[in-house]
Amino acid sequence: MNILEINNVSKNYGNLHVLKEMQLSVSKGEWVAIMGPSGSGKSTLLNIIGCMDTPSKGSIKINGIETSQLNKKQLTELRRETIGLVFQQFHLIPHLTALENVMLAQYYHSIHDEKEAIAALNRVGLGDRLHHLPSQLSGGEQQRVCIARALINYPAIIIADEPTGNLDDENEQIIMNVFRQLHQEGHTIIMVTHDKEVAENAQRTVMFEYGRIIKVIVNTIYA
Template sequence: MKAIEVKNLSKHFGEVKALDDINFEVKKGEWVSVMGPSGSGKSTLVNILSLMDLPTSGSYLVGGDDASRLNADEMLKFRREKIGLIFQQFHLIPYLNALENVMISQYYHSSVDENDAKNALIAVGLGHRLDHKPSQLSGGEQQRLCIARSLINDPEILIADEPTGNLDEANEKIILDLFCKLKSEGKTILLVTHNPELGEYGDKIVFLRHGKLEKIKEIQR
């Protein structure tokens, strides 16, 4: 079953073609890595797939529905319920503790459950950091907090943009293991990275260059 279909997707900024007729699909429960040099269109693709931007042409289907044609209210609901976003820049609220940072995501989903938030933090190894503010957490712990926040509303799809870009090798390994665990539990993962080793953890790699789809590599194991 297809979780995501990207069909003839293009995004133009004046004469600049940030994305130019991109086509690929992600199956349910699959991990797809997106790679390419700076300027290849990766960030533009993430913005469109997370509905923070709209394509100039083409379509983006989730479960067969064209997400790029939703109205503003439908897009907001889609982002809340369908997608979990994980960024390189953590976007945590500095004056809230770890538990509250997770619960704020529940709040926007209109359902707040402190026990669910605690369990999400326990699942990423932060059960002992519930009362800590972001400044009291290491970079790896902040990223795990972001992952817990992205999972709290049980999204169908996780979109991660350079999730280990600011981490040392030890914390990178912790995050990788966590993504592997999430995939084993059936989560669909689309992960953008510059790191070839990280990209190889996926089921396939979508390579972008100058806004075009260069190739798709199936990972053999």
């Protein structure tokens, strides 16, 4: 069963053609890595999948819902209910604790459940950092807060844009262990990365160039 279907999607900004007739499907529970040079359209595609942008042409279905038929409010609701976002830049509120930053995601669902937020932070190994401010956390710990925040509303798809890009090797391994565990639990993961070793954790690596998919690699550990 495909949780994501992208058919003939193009994205233009004036005369700039960022995505060109993109075709891609992702199965429920699959881990897909997206690689390619800067400017090849990777982040633009993530923004469209994450309902933060819309294609100029083509069709995208998320969980069977055709996004081109949705207005801005409906796209926001779909993103809130279906997508968990993890960014390279952590986007944590500096004056809120780790727990409060995670609970902020609940606010948009009109939910206030501190126990669930604590459980999400425990899942990423931060049960002893609940009341620390972002400035009191390492880069890897801040990224784990972001992952906990992305998980709090049980998203169907986790989208990660260079989640290890700002981390040292030790913290990169910690974050990748979290993603491996999430994948084993059945989460669908779509991850942009420049790191070949990170991409090799995914089931497929989709190679981008000039707004097109030029190659799809089935990674050896899944072949």
